[in-house]
Amino acid sequence: MEQYNRYDNQMKDQREYWNNAHSQQWLHKHSSEKTAFAEEVNKLLPPRSTMLELGCGEGNDSIYFAEQGHRITATDFSDVVIEQNNERWSHQNLTFKIQDISQPFDFGDASFDAIYARLALYYFTDKTTQTIFKEIKKILKPGGHLCFMCKSTDDHIYGQGQKIENDMYELHGHVRHFFSKEYTLHLLSQVALEVESLVTGEELIYDRQSAFIKTVARKPIQ
Numbered sequence: 001m002e003q004y005n006r007y008d009n010q011m012k013d014q015r016e017y018w019n020n021a022h023s024q025q026w027l028h029k030h031s032s033e034k035t036a037f038a039e040e041v042n043k044l045l046p047p048r049s050t051m052l053e054l055g056c057g058e059g060n061d062s063i064y065f066a067e068q069g070h071r072i073t074a075t076d077f078s079d080v081v082i083e084q085n086n087e088r089w090s091h092q093n094l095t096f097k098i099q100d101i102s103q104p105f106d107f108g109d110a111s112f113d114a115i116y117a118r119l120a121l122y123y124f125t126d127k128t129t130q131t132i133f134k135e136i137k138k139i140l141k142p143g144g145h146l147c148f149m150c151k152s153t154d155d156h157i158y159g160q161g162q163k164i165e166n167d168m169y170e171l172h173g174h175v176r177h178f179f180s181k182e183y184t185l186h187l188l189s190q191v192a193l194e195v196e197s198l199v200t201g202e203e204l205i206y207d208r209q210s211a212f213i214k215t216v217a218r219k220p221i222q
């Protein structure tokens with residue numbers, strides 16, 4: 001119980017942490033461009049896919065998907081960034097909405113052809129992450145794609161700060177759950193999502209060399 005309360009408090013802090021970062025337009029200082037991952041995902045999606053984005057931040061990828069013809073609901077738990085996005089971006093294919101990933105999703109079953117999450121699914125304990133993957137599977141259409149990118153256990157800041165649980169640390173007020181290849185495969189197999197590709201590597205993320213794991217998985221048709 002002590003562990004649960006500690007985690008619960010941390011998640012409240014995380015909204016504060018991100019609202020503060022977004023108030024200072026922290027992400028914008030590093031990039032206001034679509035990302036390489038969004039371009040890779042766009043190539044594999046059927047035209048005019050119905051998409052959900054989790055943890056959209058400043059919406060650089062959201063507007064890109066909308067301009068490519070996909071209909072996208074882009075979500076974040078930060079009311080600050082959602083308000084900024086509504087002022088910055090306007091497109092008929094794009095809707096912004098507040099959604100905390102750790103809370104039950106406010107979407108019907110089998111609503112989306114694709115769920116896209118770049119640097120958004122690696123903030124939660126194992127228990128919560130497993131629940132999130134179950135929710136994701138529910139709201140994906142059969143044959144739909146889950147495309148997500150997380151920092152990996154090979155990242156240079158892995159292990160720094162206060163340990164919360166396996167592969168999860170708080171550093172300077174920021175909680176991260178680093179994903180290994182094994183953990184990613186385990187999460188997907190638990191909910192019977194089929195792996196289409198899993199790539200590990202390094203690239204600049206917000207101007208810092210970082211180790212990532214990029215995954216595309218598919219909900220079986222049957």
Ligand SMILES: C[S@@+](CC[C@H](N)C(=O)[O-])C[C@H]1O[C@@H](n2cnc3c(N)ncnc32)[C@H](O)[C@@H]1O
Nearest residue numbers: 018055056057076077078099100101102118119
């Ligand atoms: C590292 S940024 C990534 C933003 C964007 N996807 C990108 O790739 O630039 C993480 C984003 O996830 C959001 N976030 C963190 N925890 C969240 C949660 N529990 N529910 C929804 N969004 C969350 C933050 O507000 C932030 O915008």
